[in-house]
Amino acid sequence: MKKKLYIVLFLTTILLSGIIALQLYWTFTAYKLNKEKFDGDINVAMQRALDSCKKDYFDSIRVVIVKRLSDPGTKIKLDTIRDQDTIHVGLEIGISNKYVGMSKPFQTTIPKFNHYRQKIAHKATVPEVVAEMSFYVPQLMDMVEMSFSFEDISSHSVQLRDFLKAHSNEPSDSVMAHNNIIQSGVYELPPNYRGADSVKLHRYFKEAMRQLHPKNRRIGDFSMVWSDMPIPASDFDPHHVEQLRYSESEQFTYKYHGFLFLQDTPKNTLYVRAVYDRAQVGILSEMVLILCLSGFLIVFTKFCLFYIILTIVKQKKLTELKDDFINNMTHELKTPIATITVAIEGLQKFNGLNDPEKTQRYLQTSRNELSRLDGLVTKVLNVAAFESKKVVLVKEKIAIDDLMNELIEAEKQKTTKEVSISYINRDGIGEIEADKVHLRNIMLNLIDNAIKYATEPVDIKINLTKHNKYAVFSIKDNGMGIPAKHIKYIFDKFHRVPAGNVHNVKGTGLGLNYVKYIAEAHGGKVSVASKVNKGSEFTVSIPLKNG
Ligand code: ADP
Numbered sequence: 001m002k003k004k005l006y007i008v009l010f011l012t013t014i015l016l017s018g019i020i021a022l023q024l025y026w027t028f029t030a031y032k033l034n035k036e037k038f039d040g041d042i043n044v045a046m047q048r049a050l051d052s053c054k055k056d057y058f059d060s061i062r063v064v065i066v067k068r069l070s071d072p073g074t075k076i077k078l079d080t081i082r083d084q085d086t087i088h089v090g091l092e093i094g095i096s097n098k099y100v101g102m103s104k105p106f107q108t109t110i111p112k113f114n115h116y117r118q119k120i121a122h123k124a125t126v127p128e129v130v131a132e133m134s135f136y137v138p139q140l141m142d143m144v145e146m147s148f149s150f151e152d153i154s155s156h157s158v159q160l161r162d163f164l165k166a167h168s169n170e171p172s173d174s175v176m177a178h179n180n181i182i183q184s185g186v187y188e189l190p191p192n193y194r195g196a197d198s199v200k201l202h203r204y205f206k207e208a209m210r211q212l213h214p215k216n217r218r219i220g221d222f223s224m225v226w227s228d229m230p231i232p233a234s235d236f237d238p239h240h241v242e243q244l245r246y247s248e249s250e251q252f253t254y255k256y257h258g259f260l261f262l263q264d265t266p267k268n269t270l271y272v273r274a275v276y277d278r279a280q281v282g283i284l285s286e287m288v289l290i291l292c293l294s295g296f297l298i299v300f301t302k303f304c305l306f307y308i309i310l311t312i313v314k315q316k317k318l319t320e321l322k323d324d325f326i327n328n329m330t331h332e333l334k335t336p337i338a339t340i341t342v343a344i345e346g347l348q349k350f351n352g353l354n355d356p357e358k359t360q361r362y363l364q365t366s367r368n369e370l371s372r373l374d375g376l377v378t379k380v381l382n383v384a385a386f387e388s389k390k391v392v393l394v395k396e397k398i399a400i401d402d403l404m405n406e407l408i409e410a411e412k413q414k415t416t417k418e419v420s421i422s423y424i425n426r427d428g429i430g431e432i433e434a435d436k437v438h439l440r441n442i443m444l445n446l447i448d449n450a451i452k453y454a455t456e457p458v459d460i461k462i463n464l465t466k467h468n469k470y471a472v473f474s475i476k477d478n479g480m481g482i483p484a485k486h487i488k489y490i491f492d493k494f495h496r497v498p499a500g501n502v503h504n505v506k507g508t509g510l511g512l513n514y515v516k517y518i519a520e521a522h523g524g525k526v527s528v529a530s531k532v533n534k535g536s537e538f539t540v541s542i543p544l545k546n547g
Contacts, residue, residue: 012305019301023294034283042274043250045208050252052204058135069127073097076126100147106140205274218282225273321494325509332376332506336369379510386517393435393521400432401425407440411447419451419458427466433545438518445511446475446538452505454479470541481532491516
């Protein structure tokens, strides 16, 4: 049985470890996948945010550009050209005003031009299509920009002349002077041009991320990292990133859109990345349901297996107790039967009937044995009765001193050991309201045990005291005591303290269970304090009056 139990334990440990390992593996894999998706989503969100910023800017300048391109002073010339070698029909767009006559028109195709025409919901005019297209085609924007710039510079010609006068002795050539004017004059940079619409970018990025990860509670926990230079590919060390548990986006080029009219110089290009510090916390918060479920599953499986093992252990213990009980009962029942058989045989075979004194003795022995047998059968039957809760207490007022003295006398008569029993009613309790038969049995059981489990000379001290509304009986012996680890089981049915392989003291293991049951049925309780080789003290409290 023990071996089988070890096998069950071993198998369940393997099973549990397997389940836990598998759960951990799945959780970890799910986390890794989520992290990869999260990193990818940062890039998607950043692209969306940049597009939104761009769109905002276009929307804000669209009206102005269309208005200026529609000015009668500005001419937009569309020419179709047919390439001899290809079947594509090309389109040339020329922009001119009284300051600028573009020498080289911008070349595109008709389908491309139509694509931008269709982007505009209403029936679009040519200036509207050119404005729209210029947002997406830098060369065309350059042309638009050039035509506007010169127009603007000319309208500011007084300032320009003054400027040139002031800088006439500087070695700069006229082109440089123009550029200076363009950059610091009409289209002057805003003082904080770098952060100019980064607030918007921040907001758009956060919104896009929130849409992609609505359950992530740390979605706002990022920072935008700006730099003037692209990060060299070698510095993008994914291992390093992994170690820090950052979630990184790619580096995006970012142009402050106010630069749109300026030449495309490295100065107006910034690089931006969104960096999530402690992204793992947010990712885990998205997985909270999965984590809870898998935690619950592990705990539940553990509980189930623990419960199964506990049941097996209990069953095993019960089987052992049952075997013990049957062994003891066989002994207990056989002894009186054998004694009575011998007595009857003695009377029959050896002419015992002619000897009245012998007959009397044999009959007395048989009676004693029968009464012991009766007691034993009652004990067993009682347990069966408690099991189906059939015991009904018949309460009456009991003169406690009389009862105690009477049963102490009976116990002294019964035993062959050298016994001294003292009884003191310390608080002078007169009567107790209880079931007399059962109270008597309780006391008999406890005194019986005190005698049974003691070495001679047996010294038993019984004290009766009053505590609150209870009569408290203390039965103290100088016997072998009960080992600490058995104390909590001592009142369990069939439980006996093992005494090696042989039980030198006979018993059923039912007595104390009966004591506990009856004490509790009266509304009282029973407890024990014991030290091995020193003795035990059983305490039974019974309510003085039953309400
Ligand atoms: P039984 O005496 O028939 O075995 P009980 O239920 O009366 O059954 O007692 C259960 C066990 O408690 C006993 O087997 C014994 O090991 C232990 N026990 C009970 N009373 C005493 C005592 N006074 N001293 C030492 N051990 C005791």
